[in-house]
Amino acid sequence: MQSNAALEYDYSVAKLFTYTTILFGFLGMLIGTLIASQLAFPELNYMLGEYGTFSRLRPIHTNTVIFGFTLSGVFATFYYVGQRVLKVSMAESKFLMTIGKIHFWLYLVGALAATISLLLGYSQSKEYAQYEWPLDIVIVIIWILWGISMFGLIGIRREKTLYISMWYYIATFLGIATLYLFNNMAVPTYFLTDGLGNFMHSVSMYSGTNDALVQWWYGHNAVAFGFTVPIVAMVYYFLPKESGQAIYSYKLSLLSFWGLMFVYLWAGSHHLLYSTVPDWMQTMGSVFSIVLILPSWGSAINMLLTMKGEWNQLTENPLIKFMVLASTFYMLSTLEGPIQAIKSVNAIAHFTDWIPGHVHDGVLGWVVFMIMAGLFHMAPRMFKREIYSKSLLETQFWLQTTAVVLYFTSMWIAGITQGMMWRAVDEYGNLMYSFIDTVAVLHPYYAIRALSGVLYLTGFLMFAYNMIKTMTASRELTQEPQFKSPMA
Amino acid sequence: MFHWLEKNPFFFSVGVFVIISFAGLIEILPNFTEASRPVIGLKPYTVLELAGKEVYKKDACIACHSQLIRPFKSETDRYGQVSLSGEYAYDRPFLWGSKRTGPDLHRVGNYRTTDWHENHMWDPKSVVPQSIMPAYKHMFTNIADIETAYAEAVTVKKVFHTPYGDEFKGTREAWEAHKPTVLAEAKEVVKNMKNKDVKDAVANGEIPEIVALIAYMNRLK
Amino acid sequence: MNALMIKGLAFAAVLMIATLAVVMSLDIDLSDPINIITMLGALVIAGLSAGVSIKYINQMKTDTATGELADENWDGIGEYKNELPSGWAYSFLATMIWALWYWFVGYPVNAFSQIGQYNEEVLAHQEKFEAKYKDADSDTLQQIGESIFLVQCAPCHGETGDGLSGKSQDFSSRESEAQVLDIIENGSDQLHYPMGAMPGGMAFGEDAKIAAKYVADGMKGDAPAAFGVCAGCHGADGKGNDGMSPNIAEYDNEVIKHVLANGKKGVIGMMPSFKGRFTEVQEKALATYIQSIQQQ
Ligand code: HEM
Ligand code: HEM
Ligand SMILES: [Ca+2]
Ligand SMILES: [Ca+2]
Ligand SMILES: [Cu+2]
Numbered sequence A: 001m002q003s004n005a006a007l008e009y010d011y012s013v014a015k016l017f018t019y020t021t022i023l024f025g026f027l028g029m030l031i032g033t034l035i036a037s038q039l040a041f042p043e044l045n046y047m048l049g050e051y052g053t054f055s056r057l058r059p060i061h062t063n064t065v066i067f068g069f070t071l072s073g074v075f076a077t078f079y080y081v082g083q084r085v086l087k088v089s090m091a092e093s094k095f096l097m098t099i100g101k102i103h104f105w106l107y108l109v110g111a112l113a114a115t116i117s118l119l120l121g122y123s124q125s126k127e128y129a130q131y132e133w134p135l136d137i138v139i140v141i142i143w144i145l146w147g148i149s150m151f152g153l154i155g156i157r158r159e160k161t162l163y164i165s166m167w168y169y170i171a172t173f174l175g176i177a178t179l180y181l182f183n184n185m186a187v188p189t190y191f192l193t194d195g196l197g198n199f200m201h202s203v204s205m206y207s208g209t210n211d212a213l214v215q216w217w218y219g220h221n222a223v224a225f226g227f228t229v230p231i232v233a234m235v236y237y238f239l240p241k242e243s244g245q246a247i248y249s250y251k252l253s254l255l256s257f258w259g260l261m262f263v264y265l266w267a268g269s270h271h272l273l274y275s276t277v278p279d280w281m282q283t284m285g286s287v288f289s290i291v292l293i294l295p296s297w298g299s300a301i302n303m304l305l306t307m308k309g310e311w312n313q314l315t316e317n318p319l320i321k322f323m324v325l326a327s328t329f330y331m332l333s334t335l336e337g338p339i340q341a342i343k344s345v346n347a348i349a350h351f352t353d354w355i356p357g358h359v360h361d362g363v364l365g366w367v368v369f370m371i372m373a374g375l376f377h378m379a380p381r382m383f384k385r386e387i388y389s390k391s392l393l394e395t396q397f398w399l400q401t402t403a404v405v406l407y408f409t410s411m412w413i414a415g416i417t418q419g420m421m422w423r424a425v426d427e428y429g430n431l432m433y434s435f436i437d438t439v440a441v442l443h444p445y446y447a448i449r450a451l452s453g454v455l456y457l458t459g460f461l462m463f464a465y466n467m468i469k470t471m472t473a474s475r476e477l478t479q480e481p482q483f484k485s486p487m488a
Numbered sequence B: 001m002f003h004w005l006e007k008n009p010f011f012f013s014v015g016v017f018v019i020i021s022f023a024g025l026i027e028i029l030p031n032f033t034e035a036s037r038p039v040i041g042l043k044p045y046t047v048l049e050l051a052g053k054e055v056y057k058k059d060a061c062i063a064c065h066s067q068l069i070r071p072f073k074s075e076t077d078r079y080g081q082v083s084l085s086g087e088y089a090y091d092r093p094f095l096w097g098s099k100r101t102g103p104d105l106h107r108v109g110n111y112r113t114t115d116w117h118e119n120h121m122w123d124p125k126s127v128v129p130q131s132i133m134p135a136y137k138h139m140f141t142n143i144a145d146i147e148t149a150y151a152e153a154v155t156v157k158k159v160f161h162t163p164y165g166d167e168f169k170g171t172r173e174a175w176e177a178h179k180p181t182v183l184a185e186a187k188e189v190v191k192n193m194k195n196k197d198v199k200d201a202v203a204n205g206e207i208p209e210i211v212a213l214i215a216y217m218n219r220l221k
Numbered sequence C: 001m002n003a004l005m006i007k008g009l010a011f012a013a014v015l016m017i018a019t020l021a022v023v024m025s026l027d028i029d030l031s032d033p034i035n036i037i038t039m040l041g042a043l044v045i046a047g048l049s050a051g052v053s054i055k056y057i058n059q060m061k062t063d064t065a066t067g068e069l070a071d072e073n074w075d076g077i078g079e080y081k082n083e084l085p086s087g088w089a090y091s092f093l094a095t096m097i098w099a100l101w102y103w104f105v106g107y108p109v110n111a112f113s114q115i116g117q118y119n120e121e122v123l124a125h126q127e128k129f130e131a132k133y134k135d136a137d138s139d140t141l142q143q144i145g146e147s148i149f150l151v152q153c154a155p156c157h158g159e160t161g162d163g164l165s166g167k168s169q170d171f172s173s174r175e176s177e178a179q180v181l182d183i184i185e186n187g188s189d190q191l192h193y194p195m196g197a198m199p200g201g202m203a204f205g206e207d208a209k210i211a212a213k214y215v216a217d218g219m220k221g222d223a224p225a226a227f228g229v230c231a232g233c234h235g236a237d238g239k240g241n242d243g244m245s246p247n248i249a250e251y252d253n254e255v256i257k258h259v260l261a262n263g264k265k266g267v268i269g270m271m272p273s274f275k276g277r278f279t280e281v282q283e284k285a286l287a288t289y290i291q292s293i294q295q296q
Helices: A012-040 A042-046 A054-086 A094-119 A133-155 A164-183 A208-243 A250-271 A279-291 A293-306 A311-316 A318-340 A343-349 A354-383 A390-423 A435-440 A443-472 B002-007 B009-028 B047-058 B073-079 B114-122 B146-160 B172-191 B196-203 B209-219 C003-025 C033-062 C086-106 C114-133 C138-157 C177-186 C205-216 C225-234 C253-262 C280-295
Strands: A186-188 A202-204 C188-193 C196-198
Touching (some): A012 A042, A012 A094, A012 A354, A012 A443, A133 A186, A164 A208, A164 B009, A250 A279, A250 B009, A250 C086, A279 A293, A279 A343, A279 C086, A318 A390, A343 A354, A343 A390, A354 A390, B002 B009, B047 B172, B047 B209, B073 C114, B146 B172, B172 B209, B196 B209, C003 C033, C138 C280, C188 C253
Antiparallel strands (some): C188 C196
């Protein structure tokens, strides 16, 4: 083991990505709240002319929260956690500092350009892969830059054994790289036609059922390697670090990791149940989804057991609260997903609001909670000031918890209701409900969801305010806190 | 063994890469050639229809509409015959969607018509009072990009051998020569429409997005 | 059980009860196997997530951290060498074994066909339905017709069959004056009645108008002379000579049948054909229902 002499870590890149996490989080959730309101109150579609309809904005919501907010959070925490668990400072390598800075600025420019392109209607119409080819290329470059940063840091590390969080960051890097490349393969039309038509336009390399297969092999695993793997990396660092507890079990970490890597990829076809892909492949997706419960729960259980005997921390430290609740929402969504992947359940659940319900108990309860807790933990250490307000943090916690519960219960009921109404037949065996009946009945649930959006967004604004105050105005610290983050 | 891996980032990464790769291969490879075979009699999209598909993508109708009729009686009663793999052979990208905020559209051409779409896209509430679908009035003035649609047809012909005729060539002259065909098709659609501005535009040789979109909707059968 | 566990499970129970209440208020048949499985699935999600996570959270209250620490330490984070939680380990093993068994042996992966299952479902229903309602009375037919109408036709004709302010056919009366005039002028050749096409120019000017008005008003009172030509084909009563040409006095089964089979294009717009979408009984039911609208 190395000496424990304090290293001066350089957080400049981590700070930059922290700012964009806050910015894109706000924008993405603002749009989320807007589109949720549009489904309840369609008049809201007409505020921005052709650019303000639900359909134009929905991909902007998903891309802003995924490639804006979540990815920023992943990069911010990586540039913080990476240095610390590898015991090497960015400041030790000019080269890596430069790469890190380019990584950030290219990311920022790319993200803005990508958002504008979607607003203008440039879209490949493949979920979570909408950006057209020039932006795909920018994204690939950004990804390579991150890879250089990561493996560069690993190359000059002092701590020889990779910490669990690093396993997950590496997997994030490799997973997304492979998946993104294959799914976005497209032929630009401009070059094969002597410059006819729009430069941005391309056609997918795959067609029909094949395209669907590649898309959901990607789509499912974009969820895996975007919303799960890097967030697990965060919880494995921030929870023990904030609480001062040692990880409950190395064996459980190990088996969960390799189990997750192995099983996740096999489950993609649960997005294509009852479609035109072969039956055996659908069954494969269903079956492996069930298996997937265990490696997913493994990490969550490992975290909850890490906190055993520490009830007082759970009640006293709001950051611990956030992380424990995040772990339980992770358990909820990784049980809900597999159940929805059972063919008979999917016959009802697919295409309904139950799926966005499942999505958001994952993203709101797990991804956002975990990223916010991580950034709150980092702030006193990066900015050398204590967290501005504990009471604000407590209020935010309850507000957002209420919001998530409202979101997922309303969409749960809405989805099951709609799914069953689509199938319902009257005593003569004819369809009982016209399509519009099944839309009209959802109004109250859409309204509740819109309300939950407002609450959640308000909570996020509290987070942003608390962070900004922490950066600028709260009491300065002379010494880095060992574990529990100091807060006023 | 695992401890060793954790000290060797290179082999660790290789291990992760291998373990995540082969599931993909099993999922994707076996079916690849078979699934791309078109059903008998399937015609590639005309240029106007392709332009309409572009409008569908641009305005992200996929956010609310699926194009996949699953094999349940409740779905075939509502939307028509079950969807078959070969029907999608020329769909790049596939547009099955994953959310039905609105109804499935895979066979909407069978049971909705030009004038209905015209009313509906202008103001959905005027035909379905409880509708929550947005109105797309801008499609009546925005001009569709048929040149790009033509470029797409030529590209898929060159690269994927989609059976377009020999006249589809990647030159400006070939495009100019094909334009009247597209316009003629648009005129057929406009015959059943009432909007004066749209009619005038087509008479002047320009094709508003709505015309292309309706051509695409009518094609979905 | 402790308080937290009770609260957690109570929440799950409330969610399930609320879901059931909403679904049942919509007359949904909960004995449908798919619906049962879905409800059970929902129950498992709510119950198991709450139960298991709270079980572990409760250990925060009662247990203390124990075990042998590993040598390594990252940024102050240690790691115990604890064994796997046995419940988790056995479940993982069990699901792996089950998965392989299910995929390769237990479930007939090679024998199952979702299309086959679908065909059986449709066939079973069709036989039962046709047999049961072949000779249904008109009240039953009207009800069947209404339910089909609301799903398939209402998007154009409106829920009350009023044609949505002129956007399509209004069933509260037969053709409007403008529609009849159009046909008198231009003829019509799309419905495929035994008599074939109706030629255009059957009447002109005032005559055409008078005939059209008479037909549109429901053919009440004495027929004007101008209707004489029409009667030749449609009959003096306008009822179409036993199905040789359309009944223009009122909706009858034949009109509906021909329109469903061929679609119709007229001054209002175009109606698509529904050929092959309905069974005999369903068509008859639709006709009965549409007639009932006109009579209201
Ligand atoms: C204020 C909070 C949020 C609100 C009100 C909200 C609302 C919505 C709405 C209304 C939709 C469309 C659902 C539909 O089409 O029926 C949606 C989709 C989605 N949102 Fe959010 N959202 C929020 C935050 C987030 C966050 C933070 C993330 C990710 C980190 C996220 C990820 C997604 C994804 C992935 C989808 C697509 C789901 C699918 O296609 O099934 N959302 N959101
Ligand atoms: C064991 C783990 C999981 C499994 C087996 C699983 C399974 C599923 C299933 C079956 C669907 C619905 C597909 C459909 O019918 O349309 C789905 C959708 C989705 N899930 Fe999960 N899920 C899991 C965990 C998660 C987690 C943790 C998150 C996020 C934090 C997540 C995010 C999503 C998203 C974004 C979608 C929507 C995809 C779309 O656009 O259609 N899932 N998942
Ligand atoms: Ca793309
Ligand atoms: Ca989706
Ligand atoms: Cu998935």
